[in-house]
Amino acid sequence: MSNSNTKPDGAARLGWAGVRRHPLLLVLPALVLLILIMAVPLITIIARSFIDPVPGLGNYSWFFSHKLNLIVLWRTFVISFWVTISCVLVAYPYAFAMSVAGPRLRLILVLCVLVPFWVSGVVRTLAWVIILQDTGVINQFVIWLGFDKLSLIRTQLGVTIGMTQVLLPFMVMPLFAVMRGIDLRLIEAAKSLGSHPVKAFFQVYLPLSLPGVFAGATIVFILALGFYITPLLLGGPSSTMLSTLVQQQVMSLLNWGRGGAMGVILLVATFGFLALASPFMRRKYDISGGSK
């Protein structure tokens, strides 16, 4: 240490001076990797969607003129929508409990959210297969109770249940981050001014927590749109999502143009939704910045 202090190496000194003047040089190595492994592949796919097998918009007009494609596209949105709604409903009380709990209880609640996160995604989906299958845990319980068998696996319900569990951490974390910043005395103040607790919740607490809901819902929805493994293992023909079609076109039919076009549609949907939602997410910073 003291050596570098008294006698800095010439080259290192030059390098550090350059970095000091242009700190963004430090980003360069990471950027090169992203260009090679992210940008080039994406550009390849976008290009192929327009030129493979013949130049033009053929792949896109094929996509939008076939009913099956449109059904799957619509279903992808619908499943993502329901997954987002169920994530909000499940995560809201949970994140609220996290924000009011003591440190020890909070740690346990955080761990319960993260445990599934730390277990291999494929294994987690396998666990859901075991639970939801026709001879699975839930159905054995249902039959033991004397009811008819439920079809859970290979249905949209099964896919929704599995995806909600996988995506829940992405909803809980932003919600918790916003909720822990909300001053609970505001509710007490509303109550002391004569407001009913339920009304105080809807008029005071809920609006303050909305930025967290929007942030979490946006992430969950976007990630759900691109889900592949869970719908594949838990779903059936009636719950195919767009990702599966992309894979079929490229790997089974070797049709890079059509697969690429579907991929581009998925990309456009993802970034389009992000652009639509970002004004709502930005409010988060205004509020948290103002309250600090």
Add this chain to the structure above:
Amino acid sequence: MRRILPRILLGTICVLIALWLVAPTLVVVPMSFAEQKSLVFPPSGFSLQWYENFFTNKQWYGSLIVSLKVALIVALLATVLGTLAAIGIERAKGRSAGILRAILITPIIIPGVVMAIGIYAVYLDTRLVGTLTGYVLAHTMLALPFVVIAVGASLSVFDARLETAAASLGASRLSAFFTVTLPLILPGILSGMLFAFVTSFDEVIVSLFITSPQATTLPVRIFASITRDSDPTVAAVGSLTFLATTIIIGAGLLVGTRRGRSK
């Protein structure tokens, strides 16, 4: 009374949610000790044959070795690249830094299958399909955002004046970084490294496309096994990884709380 009822309600809801989060993962554990050769719950009998199968079947333990190799290199590479990038962004601030930060985080948002077919297309041309280099490059790209976020978070609470103070006391820029900044942002770097390791160890979508019989990663092997047959070895693998991560996180928590107390 009116104050207790909502509390009980909230508590019950949370216990149910916590169960729903954790229980499915635990289902795999009893399955792994089953005697029958199917994944039906509840399992019957007791045997260690599936663990034995995992450690004696080269297809299984070979894929574990591939995954471990890849994940270790990815953890190192992504941590170095990501930490440098996070420091650059934090120093530069301003508009271009914000844009660069957004670019570095995009791999999280890109739908997995789109990324996968793109990388597959490029790898076919560059002969990287099924190679360690191929896995390492793709996984490092996917892990980068997590390092940038984790290190960026600890840099944003780091007081840059500390480094200036060290410099004013005669430390060179480099030694100020290594003796002042680095120890303070180390927790962020370590959690980023852990995230990078897990991202790689767990990655399945891109790996499924760029896999080859010569080099298969563990998640791809598990996936193939689930879709092809219902081999309970999968449950043994799941239980083993669950045990390993529990030990790692438990150790991390212990160290963390001890540190918190000593402060």
